[in-house]
Amino acid sequence: MNLHNTKHEEFLTVINTLKTLSSTITDEQRKGLLQQAVQQHGFSIDEAKELLISSGLAVRENINFFDVLELSIEEIQNQSDSEINTLVYQAHKRLYGASLRAGGLPRADGRTQEQWRNLLNQARDTLTVLHKRLDHIATIQNGAWETGTPIWEEVLSIPEQDDIPEHDPTSLSVSIPDDMVLIPAGEFLMGNNNENAIDREKPVHKVHVDAFCIDKYPVTNAQYKEFIDANPHWRKPTKRGARNKTKQIMHSILRKYHGGDYLKGWIDNLFVSDQDDYPVTHVSWYAAMAYAEWVGKRLPTEAEWEKAARGGVSAQRYPWGDVLDSANAECGKGFGKTYPVGKFPANNYGVHDIVGNVWEWCLDLYDADYYASSPKHNPIAGVSTNENLNTLISDYLNVTSARVLRGGTVYTSSKPIYTAARWGGKPILTSYASSLYLSQYMANIGFRCVWDARFKSN
Numbered sequence: 001m002n003l004h005n006t007k008h009e010e011f012l013t014v015i016n017t018l019k020t021l022s023s024t025i026t027d028e029q030r031k032g033l034l035q036q037a038v039q040q041h042g043f044s045i046d047e048a049k050e051l052l053i054s055s056g057l058a059v060r061e062n063i064n065f066f067d068v069l070e071l072s073i074e075e076i077q078n079q080s081d082s083e084i085n086t087l088v089y090q091a092h093k094r095l096y097g098a099s100l101r102a103g104g105l106p107r108a109d110g111r112t113q114e115q116w117r118n119l120l121n122q123a124r125d126t127l128t129v130l131h132k133r134l135d136h137i138a139t140i141q142n143g144a145w146e147t148g149t150p151i152w153e154e155v156l157s158i159p160e161q162d163d164i165p166e167h168d169p170t171s172l173s174v175s176i177p178d179d180m181v182l183i184p185a186g187e188f189l190m191g192n193n194n195e196n197a198i199d200r201e202k203p204v205h206k207v208h209v210d211a212f213c214i215d216k217y218p219v220t221n222a223q224y225k226e227f228i229d230a231n232p233h234w235r236k237p238t239k240r241g242a243r244n245k246t247k248q249i250m251h252s253i254l255r256k257y258h259g260g261d262y263l264k265g266w267i268d269n270l271f272v273s274d275q276d277d278y279p280v281t282h283v284s285w286y287a288a289m290a291y292a293e294w295v296g297k298r299l300p301t302e303a304e305w306e307k308a309a310r311g312g313v314s315a316q317r318y319p320w321g322d323v324l325d326s327a328n329a330e331c332g333k334g335f336g337k338t339y340p341v342g343k344f345p346a347n348n349y350g351v352h353d354i355v356g357n358v359w360e361w362c363l364d365l366y367d368a369d370y371y372a373s374s375p376k377h378n379p380i381a382g383v384s385t386n387e388n389l390n391t392l393i394s395d396y397l398n399v400t401s402a403r404v405l406r407g408g409t410v411y412t413s414s415k416p417i418y419t420a421a422r423w424g425g426k427p428i429l430t431s432y433a434s435s436l437y438l439s440q441y442m443a444n445i446g447f448r449c450v451w452d453a454r455f456k457s458n
């Protein structure tokens with residue numbers, strides 16, 4: 001392969017990483033990509049333009065986000081901020097779910113379903129933040145949409161080489177939520193082959209995962225409380241609710257989706273005082289999926305989870321290295337308990353609490369022997385096509401097969417679980433053990449979400 005082809009592939013990797021996060025870019029991002037193509041990859045401006053155009057990465061349009069969510073400015077007048085956010089979240093959930101159910105069907109506006117979901121997320125993220133919403137309304141009312149010369153006809157001034165900062169092609173300056181981190185695309189060694197490895201952790205195998213964003217922390221009590229307040233059918237069943245026939249029906253439906261200890265430790269729908277920033281626990285896979293759908297994300301695949309956990313370093317026992325110490329996790333105390341998220345340092349990717357605090361649900365079917373036949377590119381047990389993945393996400397309440405749990409907690413000793421540890425359980429599971437006594441100590445099942453990462457292989 002000649003040098004020009006190598007540079008061509010390197011630049012396409014940069015573009016594809018950005019496309020994973022968003023199908024559109026700002027004008028400033030476009031200029032940055034062109035500068036990078038010319039200065040770091042040796043292309044002419046015309047060659048770089050052609051690559052960007054052919055990639056399908058479009059310059060972000062000026063769009064009325066109220067129209068996107070089928071809302072209007074008049075509709076939100078005289079409503080409180082929380083009421084507006086509820087309207088936005090409900091509209092987003094309805095339209096996002098409809099897009100998932102549409103599978104690969106093209107849209108009348110020419111967008112793919114994935115592009116449409118990206119746009120829905122942009123609309124939600126703009127209209128639920130007060131200052132962004134006000135700025136957007138002002139732009140609409142002032143008619144300040146940009147017009148004029150087509151974006152590709154602009155004359156781009158390319159600075160000298162010394163004026164351009166170096167860029168990591170997998171961490172471009174794209175819009176990443178503050179509570180998430182970008183995990184770059186690439187290969188890593190998944191699994192565990194050391195002398196104490198369990199069969200379900202073997203063999204070590206090479207896996208390529210596309211770029212994605214993942215929550216820095218497990219979902220907290222405070223975050224989950226917002227979800228159940230907006231979605232009453234996911235609240236904790238109460239004895240008082242059984243007096244009302246409608247609530248009784250609702251609770252009987254919900255009981256199909258947890259094993260009986262759902263939100264154990266909460267009193268009605270209130271978590272323990274002063275534990276806002278503790279990870280939510282006693283959450284079934286169904287409930288985790290429902291929360292992820294509500295916030296416009298999804299659960300990570302098992303491969304995504306382990307790549308994020310390893311922090312870019314293979315063959316080490318923990319995210320921070322091979323030595324267990326109290327500077328990185330609870331050791332020798334706090335047996336059976338969780339701790340506030342972010343208490344300990346992040347790994348090299350900026351991910352906190354990925355082992356040692358709670359078991360975390362993944363999207364995959366649990367198959368103890370899956371590693372022996374796992375595909376190399378974006379593996380996910382139980383799913384082989386985009387269509388299968390969309391069906392799984394949109395029809396998750398009908399899933400009955402066991403799902404993967406990763407991360408572990410301080411549940412049988414004073415030591416946290418290591419990076420390669422994996423387990424699985426029925427999607428109704430809310431406690432690691434079925435015994436009521438043991439579940440008090442092994443119940444730390446929670447989750448975190450990923451954003452805009454889509455299964456790529458066919």
